[in-house]
Amino acid sequence: MTSERNTLDRRRFITFLVAAPTLTVAARLGIDLTADTPAMAAKGTTATGEPTTDTNLGTTYVLRVTSANRIVFESPKADVGQGISTALGMLVAEELDARLGDVDTVLADAADLPGQSVGGSVSMRNAYTPVRELGAQARARLVTAAARRWGLPAATLTTHDTAVHAPDGRSASYGSLAADAAGVTRPDVPATPKPASRHTVIGTPAPQREGRAIVTGATTFSLDVAVPGALPTVVARPPTISGTVRSVDASAAQAMPGVIAVTTIPTGVAVSARTFHEAMKGRDALRVSWGPGPVDTVSDSTVSERLQQAIPPFASLPLLSNHVDGRFEFAFVNHAPMETNSATADVRPNSAVVWASTKVPNSTRSAVVSATGLPKNAVTVHVMRGGGSFGRRLSSEAPVEAAQVSQALGRPVKLMWTREDDVRHGRMRPASMHRMRITYLNGQMVSFQNLSSAVQLDFLDSPVIDGIGIGGYPSIGSAFFAITQETPYALGAETKALNEVPLDFPTATWRSVYSGHNRAAEELMMDRLATRLDRDPMALRIELAREEQAKTVLRTLRDEGGWGRSMPTGWAQGVGFHKEYNARAGCLVEIDATKPAAPRVTKAFVVADVGIPVNPRGLEAQFAGCVMDGIGTILQAGNHIDSGRVRETSFADFRWPRQRHAPLQFGMRLLPPTGSIGGGGELVVPAAAAAVASAYGRATGSEPWRFPISF
Amino acid sequence: MPTYTLSVNGKRVSVDAPADMPLLWVLRDLLGITGPKYGCGIGACRACTSHLNGAEIQPCVVPISDCANKQVTTIEGLASGGTLHPVQQAWLDEDVPQCGYCQPGQIMAAAALLKRTSRPSDAEIDAIQNVCRCGTYCRIRSAIKKAAAS
Numbered sequence: 001m002t003s004e005r006n007t008l009d010r011r012r013f014i015t016f017l018v019a020a021p022t023l024t025v026a027a028r029l030g031i032d033l034t035a036d037t038p039a040m041a042a043k044g045t046t047a048t049g050e051p052t053t054d055t056n057l058g059t060t061y062v063l064r065v066t067s068a069n070r071i072v073f074e075s076p077k078a079d080v081g082q083g084i085s086t087a088l089g090m091l092v093a094e095e096l097d098a099r100l101g102d103v104d105t106v107l108a109d110a111a112d113l114p115g116q117s118v119g120g121s122v123s124m125r126n127a128y129t130p131v132r133e134l135g136a137q138a139r140a141r142l143v144t145a146a147a148r149r150w151g152l153p154a155a156t157l158t159t160h161d162t163a164v165h166a167p168d169g170r171s172a173s174y175g176s177l178a179a180d181a182a183g184v185t186r187p188d189v190p191a192t193p194k195p196a197s198r199h200t201v202i203g204t205p206a207p208q209r210e211g212r213a214i215v216t217g218a219t220t221f222s223l224d225v226a227v228p229g230a231l232p233t234v235v236a237r238p239p240t241i242s243g244t245v246r247s248v249d250a251s252a253a254q255a256m257p258g259v260i261a262v263t264t265i266p267t268g269v270a271v272s273a274r275t276f277h278e279a280m281k282g283r284d285a286l287r288v289s290w291g292p293g294p295v296d297t298v299s300d301s302t303v304s305e306r307l308q309q310a311i312p313p314f315a316s317l318p319l320l321s322n323h324v325d326g327r328f329e330f331a332f333v334n335h336a337p338m339e340t341n342s343a344t345a346d347v348r349p350n351s352a353v354v355w356a357s358t359k360v361p362n363s364t365r366s367a368v369v370s371a372t373g374l375p376k377n378a379v380t381v382h383v384m385r386g387g388g389s390f391g392r393r394l395s396s397e398a399p400v401e402a403a404q405v406s407q408a409l410g411r412p413v414k415l416m417w418t419r420e421d422d423v424r425h426g427r428m429r430p431a432s433m434h435r436m437r438i439t440y441l442n443g444q445m446v447s448f449q450n451l452s453s454a455v456q457l458d459f460l461d462s463p464v465i466d467g468i469g470i471g472g473y474p475s476i477g478s479a480f481f482a483i484t485q486e487t488p489y490a491l492g493a494e495t496k497a498l499n500e501v502p503l504d505f506p507t508a509t510w511r512s513v514y515s516g517h518n519r520a521a522e523e524l525m526m527d528r529l530a531t532r533l534d535r536d537p538m539a540l541r542i543e544l545a546r547e548e549q550a551k552t553v554l555r556t557l558r559d560e561g562g563w564g565r566s567m568p569t570g571w572a573q574g575v576g577f578h579k580e581y582n583a584r585a586g587c588l589v590e591i592d593a594t595k596p597a598a599p600r601v602t603k604a605f606v607v608a609d610v611g612i613p614v615n616p617r618g619l620e621a622q623f624a625g626c627v628m629d630g631i632g633t634i635l636q637a638g639n640h641i642d643s644g645r646v647r648e649t650s651f652a653d654f655r656w657p658r659q660r661h662a663p664l665q666f667g668m669r670l671l672p673p674t675g676s677i678g679g680g681g682e683l684v685v686p687a688a689a690a691a692v693a694s695a696y697g698r699a700t701g702s703e704p705w706r707f708p709i710s711f
Numbered sequence: 712m713p714t715y716t717l718s719v720n721g722k723r724v725s726v727d728a729p730a731d732m733p734l735l736w737v738l739r740d741l742l743g744i745t746g747p748k749y750g751c752g753i754g755a756c757r758a759c760t761s762h763l764n765g766a767e768i769q770p771c772v773v774p775i776s777d778c779a780n781k782q783v784t785t786i787e788g789l790a791s792g793g794t795l796h797p798v799q800q801a802w803l804d805e806d807v808p809q810c811g812y813c814q815p816g817q818i819m820a821a822a823a824l825l826k827r828t829s830r831p832s833d834a835e836i837d838a839i840q841n842v843c844r845c846g847t848y849c850r851i852r853s854a855i856k857k858a859a860a861s
Contacts, residue, residue, distance in 0.1 A: 081810025081845050207806035214811035215799040217746025217786035221812060224745040232740055257712070257729060275740035276749070277732045338750050338758055338812040338844045387748070387812025388844045419751040621809055621847070628846025651755040651842050660837035662848030 013060075013130040015137050017185065022178035023065040025137045027130040029114050060115040061127070062108070063092060063134045065142070069162060069175030071098050073131075074108040076116035077123040078359045079210075080337070080389035082681050083618035084123045086209045088131055090615055094201040095135025095193055096142075097159035098174065105209065110361035110381035118359040119394060119509065120464035121581040121679025124614060128677045132193040140187035145180035146172050147188055154188035196612070196673060203673065205617035210385070222384040223416060225344045225355040230412040231260055231272040233405055234279045236286050237425050238268065240644035241505060244291035245269060253285040262286070265404045267397070272405065272413055280418070294504035296644035303455065303503065303641060304329065307433035310453035310499040314437050321441040324528045328436075328521040329706045331638030332428040332455070332646075334654060335510055339387025340422045345402035346412035347372055352379045352403055357386025359393045363461035367396040368403045390629075391510045392427060394460045423654055424646040428639055429510030430455035434521040438491055438529050445544070448491035448525075452481070452518055456500040458507045475500045481514050487522055488579045489544040505641075511629060512682040515580055516689055517707070520634070523576045523690030524704070527697065537694070538563050538575055550579060552671065553586045553607050560669055561588035561605040570594035571602075572699035576630075576690025583610040583678025587627065587687035589663070593699035597710060601631050601692060604663040609671040611678040620668045623684045627666065630688030632657045635696070638708045655710075715779045719744065720788025726775065734770035734778050735759045738785060746786035746815045750842070757841040760816035760823075761785045767823035786815035789822060798822045801858035809845035817841050821855050830859050 018024040062074040073092050079085040085105035093100045108116065115126055139159060146164035147154035149172070158165045165171040174181075196202070213219040238244065248269050250262040258278025263270040269286055273279035307329070317323060343356035345368070352372050358364040358381065365381045372379070386393050402415035417426070432454035439446040457477045459465045465480060473479040481498035498514065510516065526544075530537040542554045554577060557563065563573060570593055577586045585608040593599040606623045613619055636655045640647035648654040697704045716725045719742060726741050733752075738744040738761075747770050750758030754772040761770050762784040763777075770783075789796045795803070798821045808814045820841050824831055836852050843851070 081808075081812075083809065207803065208808060210811060211803050211806060211808060214808040214814050215786075215795070215802045215818060216790060217815045219811055220745075221748070223749065226743065226745075275728075275732065275736045277736035277740070278729075280752075336844055338756065338810065338842065339748070340750075386810065388810040390844070416749070419753075419756070617806055621806070621845075621850070624849050625809060625846035628843075628848065650751045650753055652751075652753060656842055656844060657846075657848075658842060659839045659848050659851065662846070662852070664833060664852070666849040 013133070015130065015133050020064070020182055022067055023138060023141055023181035025063050025134050027061040027134050029060055060113050061131055061134055063138055065138060065174050065178040065181065067175050067178055069102060069173045071096060071103040071162070071174070073103060073105045075105050076108050076111070077127065078107060078118045078357060078361070078383050078386065078393065080357060080359065080386040080393060083208050083615065083621060084118070086206060087124060087615045087618055088127055089209060090201045090206055091128065091131040092135045094199060095132045096139050098162040100201060100206060102162045107383040107385070109383065110365040112362050112365070112376070116361055117461065117463040119391070119462040121681040121683065122463055125582065125677055125679055128612070136193045137191045140189050140191035141181040141184040142174050142177050143189050144184045144187040145177040149180065196675065202612070202614050203616065206615050207617060219385060221339055221387050222355065222357045223339060223342045225384060225414070227344050227346060227355065227412045227414070230344050230346070230414040231409070232274070232276040232279050233270050233272040233402070233413045233415040234276065234283050234418060235265070235268040235270045235401060235415070235421065236283045236288055237421055238290040238293060240293040240296050241425060241646065242293035244293070246289040246291045249287040252287065253282040256282045256285050261409050263405045263408045265401055267401060270401065270405045270415070272409065276416060293644055298503060298641060299643055300641050303431050304433070306501045306503065307431065307453045310501050311433060311435050311451045314435070314449050314451070315495065317439060318441065318446060321439045321446055323437050323439045324525065324532050326436045326521065326525050326528055327705055328434040328524065330432045330517040331708060331711060332431045332505070332641065333510065333633055333638045334423055334426055334428050335390045335392035335508065336422065336654060336656060337386065337388030337390060337392050340419055341392065341398040341417040341426060342415060343398040343402040344412065344414045345399065345406040347403050347406040350374070350378055353382070354380070354399045354403060355382045355384050356399045357384045357389070357393050358396060358399065359389060360461045364396040364399050367400050371400045371403050372407050391508045394462050394508050395427060419650045423648050423650060425506065427506045427508035429516070430457050430505065430507045432517050434518055436521065436525050438525055445490060445492040447493040447495070448487060450496040450518070450522065452498040454498060454500055454514070455503050455505055455507065457509065460508055462509050464509060464513060481518070484580065485514055485518055486579060488546055488550050488577060489526065489541065490546050491544065512685040515578060515686040516629070516633060519578050519686035520576065520689035520693060524693055524697070527694050528703065536564070541575065541577060549609055550577065550584055553577065553584045553609055556669060556671065557586035557588050557605065557607040560607065563588060570699055572695050574691040574693065574695025574698060576687040576694060578683065578686040581679030581683055582676060583608065583680060583683050585623070585683045585687045587630070587684055587691040589688070589691040589695050591692070591695035591699050593696055596700050599635060599696055600661065601663050601695070603665040604688065605667045606684055607669045607671065608680070608683060609674065610680045610683070611676045612673050613670045616670055619670065619680045622681050623668055624666050626682065626684030627688040628657055628662060629685050630692045631661055634689050634692040634707050634709065636661070636708050636710050638711050715775050717778050717780060718782045720784060728775045730774060730776040732775045734773045734775055734783065737775050738770060744785055744787060748812055748815060750813065756813070757820060758813045758816040760819040760841060762819060762823060765826065767820060786819060789818065796822060797858045797861045798825065798854070801854040801861065804857060805850045805854040807847050807850040807854050809847055813841060813843045817843065817851055821851070821858065824855070825859055831855060
């Protein structure tokens, strides 16, 4: 499903030259055009290849070569720490033969075009072909411009280090050729991307370009945007989820030092002040009468009951067969990015400008349009680097609230959710339940039933559901589950379904959506099956894996991860495997559970096949992060619900792993390129979650089923 | 409103602030020094970690009144001129950051640790409480060991 969608994306991308003082090329999704080969095409200019000045065309990717010899790439893919800016810059550097350090990836403003969204590990799969084509188009024009300047055949020129070089030793920087190249409509050399065999940047580990700014404190995150006069603003929120404001007595708050304004908005009462400290003190002085929210009567026990009711009974067993059953429950879990939900907004009578980290800039812009009543072309959304996301930045609460308050005050405001706001009113991975049964007869697998339920998931405008309709399913979540939850083992006839429970909790897709819990549970079923059959869990997985690539990943994991080595009492290894995003990963962990209440994953080893690893160093970082997600969600971090209220309040009681919970050793092995690119951002979450739970169970002689284990 | 004088990253500054205002908001909202990050406001996530007279603090829970006439160092003041502090350099060499939001605090915590003990053990590194939601802990450990060896 996913790969088909990407093939379509790739086909429909067209690249074209933009009329500009220096070389500027762009790529966009061509809705009515197909272009299997890069075409110098644009609406009305397809045949001539003349630069277009049609400003209505819009673009998804833009590449500009400046006279100062900088390669500026405007990226539609928000960077929230997944390293996509660096990886896309690598594609540009590769095809342009530019030094990576000369490529600046900047985040594009909301531009109302498809492809400007992040989620579902689609970014590299979306961008791999069009961005390389863009680079190749630019290079061909730079070479042509140099050839014409020197009176030499273009084919004799070479490119490296952000410059064109002639056989006689002359060279010209791209910056010095950029103005001439802007007029090259038909390049004299082919503008096709390099074959993979000639890649020197793609596949070579590169550090994150933003690194130096980050380690010196110079990076501007959403909360660091300095808009003159923007008032620090926090919002008093109801005691229960999605409660309402009944009445407000702001007199005491308004009298507090530093407090400038109190504004009632649909989600609470905003206090704007000289500083965030004074805004928070003002907020604490408010006297608000709150109305109830939609889940005030719901607690964990209610959720569990409703989830159970939503799961139908198993089909009856074939005669004489054996079966293994499992029931698994996962608590809600907050996304909890380190930077809370926040935005700066400057709403004037006829315009609005918003600065925020958002993975869906166009949706954020639409939300601000709705909130302010301004026309779309009057609303600008600047996409800022975000301090983490994990799915949190698929919604636009802070931009909307900031716009509402700014509009009411006629002044710019910087609105910040406190950590308590984000834990108690932010979004969560929905709580879920999974009942599974593997049936076998005489050592042959007969059937696998996976009957799951989850609190309804708000997909918002996540790109993960692009192209997915409800079809015959009861909900979009059910449809998404059916399409994405692929069991990689041959277990006979499969029955798989997820029913959603319509409880109105604030939810959003959480890194790997359903796979982080559902697939982890399926992997635990493989452990149970192995125990029942008295088989080694790794060997059984290898035997039952459907695909040869999966077997290769698992065998590499077994051989290089030291599977089966002897461990002291209370220690064990665990394994998990996952296939999604046109990629595969296996994870092997070792756990010290000699103190079962305080287990420590001591080692993690990941083997992955992502098709084409663009930046192995970035992938390793993503995989290590996924391992921590596995440790967190399986062992210790989740949210309780008490009568419509999230019990946890901050990092003191939302027990996200710290250094003492992280593996002392982490290793990774990427399998050699295969020519078909996969996604790597979420891939390892399910495999790691499974491995951690599996290791814990084997170390403690238990069958863990309720997560997080220590909760 | 009282006026406090302190040194921030080697520069003498005076601010008008209520006595209970946490240093974090003095730095961020009054002085425009945004390296120390807000992550929780209760000293739990430690994204704001900085140094007061050379020792580690969490500015979100240290009132400005405790900082009068003292020396505050934030991530912006850790390098000397254009030369990165060994911890910052190790962070770059190990490519530690993902989103980067917690890293100023992580780096300041590591620098303080190395000041206390030049060759920290794994147990001493484990005692660092700073939260990294992206999960960069393994590279943080490597970077601390690298900085310790440099």
